[in-house]
Amino acid sequence: MQIGILAKRTGFTASRIRFYEAQGLISVGRRANGYRIYSPAALTALNIITSAQDAGFTLEEIRRLMPCDLSGGYDRALY
Numbered sequence: 001m002q003i004g005i006l007a008k009r010t011g012f013t014a015s016r017i018r019f020y021e022a023q024g025l026i027s028v029g030r031r032a033n034g035y036r037i038y039s040p041a042a043l044t045a046l047n048i049i050t051s052a053q054d055a056g057f058t059l060e061e062i063r064r065l066m067p068c069d070l071s072g073g074y075d076r077a078l079y
Helices: 003-010 014-022 041-054 059-065
Strands: none
Touching (some): 014 041
């Protein structure tokens, strides 16, 4: 899904999603036109990040604890 759709579904701003991407908490693929494309796992990852932050975890702690399969990695087979 594109970043605008992910933002709408999570209630996050696109800049917040890009920040988490830059911090290595979620990953993203790119289409030929350069648009970001996120897998459905990104929704789950962003919910986990929010819950963990609410519980007092730092971004570094979240990064170390985040399951690799929930990083929101792009799977070409899905798109």
